[in-house]
Amino acid sequence: MPKIIENLEEEIAQTALELFRDNPYQNVSMRKIASEVGIAVGTLYNYYPNKWELYIGVFEESWRETYQVLKKSCQQSEQNYLQGYLELITEEMAAKKSIVRELFRYIMNDLEIGEEEQKQKFNRIRFPKVLINQIYELFVNILKKEFELELNKDDSNLYRLFTMIQTDIPLLDQNFADKSDNIQFLYQIISSYVVKKFNN
Amino acid sequence: MPKIIENLEEEIAQTALELFRDNPYQNVSMRKIASEVGIAVGTLYNYYPNKWELYIGVFEESWRETYQVLKKSCQQSEQNYLQGYLELITEEMAAKKSIVRELFRYIMNDLEIGEEEQKQKFNRIRFPKVLINQIYELFVNILKKEFELELNKDDSNLYRLFTMIQTDIPLLDQNFADKSDNIQFLYQIISSYVVKKFNN
Amino acid sequence: MPKIIENLEEEIAQTALELFRDNPYQNVSMRKIASEVGIAVGTLYNYYPNKWELYIGVFEESWRETYQVLKKSCQQSEQNYLQGYLELITEEMAAKKSIVRELFRYIMNDLEIGEEEQKQKFNRIRFPKVLINQIYELFVNILKKEFELELNKDDSNLYRLFTMIQTDIPLLDQNFADKSDNIQFLYQIISSYVVKKFNN
Amino acid sequence: MPKIIENLEEEIAQTALELFRDNPYQNVSMRKIASEVGIAVGTLYNYYPNKWELYIGVFEESWRETYQVLKKSCQQSEQNYLQGYLELITEEMAAKKSIVRELFRYIMNDLEIGEEEQKQKFNRIRFPKVLINQIYELFVNILKKEFELELNKDDSNLYRLFTMIQTDIPLLDQNFADKSDNIQFLYQIISSYVVKKFNN
DNA sequence: CATGAATGAGTGTTCATTCAT
């Protein structure tokens, strides 16, 4: 008794996102996703060729949204640019948990897949490079505005800083309860480094 | 098919370390470990009661060694304390990859294991708290000597700094090819923060 | 390799019954059942959550059928009640072998399962208490009609007699070829005891 | 460091008997037996070619002992022959549990071994036929003395009676708490049948 | 003759994927 469901693709993505958010890849089964959405397992395969692509698709979409949120907020704010950025991204990441971890794993070149497959999977996941770059540019612009400095986005240390902060946000969030202290700490790390390094 | 194999325990630990180094827990099967060592699966169970204990055993031993290396080096060095520390730990971590990630996951409260089991597993892995604290104390002592400052190891921002650096070392190592630049960057991050924050 | 198999559930139950009939629990593997049915192992788990439930399911169903047969026959027969009962149950039990043994083991409080699990397994198998009681009541009614006696089903010796006969039927069937002699023997055992004991 | 242990064979048999007494065949591992005896697993194989032979050996020995006890008691008693027999064998069987069950299984033609092996195993277990016959003769002699009747041990119903009683003793013992009532019940079953059948 | 580490076929169970309906 096949039925046509409206916005099924969206619903799958949403449900899968929630599941992958709270559980590591291996602990989320296709059965679970399907039953949570309320459809048959087979149906998932009409939208994604396999579990990995479903995972990546969700991952992709989720970060795209985060980027939109960040961008919009950036354009609207008039001051406290960096603090705003840190607060927003902390929030976004807290809402993602395991997806964030995935970004970390991605950065760490570590995917939960066997060796032979890694090559092709890697190509498939290359996409977020674009996204990450977009967020990076946002980050550089914020620093420029915050510290009123001329910064070159091709400076490798600036990219180091970005990479580091990106990873440390969820890290601190998980390990230190006081969220505003965490943001304060990161703010100081960034400002003391940037000011000392680029302000001369 | 020799019946008694010399140094088998060591060899298992070594091989398992390498496998867990390069692959996440779920992707390393007991079969794989056994075949890599060149023994029967059953033999693994003569040395470790189950996969998890094997994993933890390897993890534990590996970090214990790292601590010994760091401690010895600390005691011997006369200058460039912080740079030495960063170099050494970068090296150690590069040799560990996924085991490092495990420390990260541990810090992130995320283990690739079902929820019910997590509690007891966690108790089992509690041990590294001790190790981490030992390394943390080393770190604080190094900062004291390097910057000739009075630092209180109970300062939460100092612990934030340590947590952050510990995670960033492998992160940068994976993402930026120039290792001495990485260390230089971290050195500047630490020094600009510590000097600005604690030197008054 | 047909994708939908007709009456698969029934076929699994039938095959499993035959296997458990001829072999003890531990000697019947899921692989064996599957290959005997001509399906994949995984398919078994679409019908039963695990081996034990498959076992119990088969056991349960089989005894339920036996009870129905006995009850129907009882209601229809006009004379030779006891002889009819003995013949019927002999036949039923002959068709069951190891499942009968399972009832015996159940009565003997002996299941081929580890100690810790026994408690919960036992609760799961408690059901046949109901069935056994139903058959016992049938048995008492038959004795009443056969010997025209007032019998109290709460008499512990009557229940001893029932328990004994129930076990002896398959026992004699296995060990003495002449089936009508077996039934004759049991008839005499029962009648001489009941008449002497309760007829006064 | 091989050591010579006195009476090791005896000690193995004793320990194995205790284990098989309380647990079904499949739940008693060679490791368990060895560790209980305090020897290495390999040593067991110096005394028994495999687990099954060890099991049978123990089984055999145990029943041989029971026969000796019964025989001795028979020769000494002056009255209440049957009651004495029933009491004694109840006691013996209660001390054996799973070994008794094994006799039952043997009688039921059911061994916990795969089909192919059954044939040879069967030959190997044929031995207790002799033992069972010896006990049967004891039983017939007791009935003769008890009821002062001429009984022919080749009467198939007499052998049926013996088989039945032998099985019912542990059965009642397991299911009905009052041991003297159990023996009383069996006594009545036997006496009412024997008197009615053979006393004319 | 005792040892116990090594063996490997075997177990119950899971789950991504397929495909007839």
Place this chain on the structure above:
DNA sequence: CATGAATGAACACTCATTCAT
């Protein structure tokens, strides 16, 4: 396009048995 029963390779783990020591 939706279904979900069927698939079977894969998993962690067990244990009777062997054999170099």
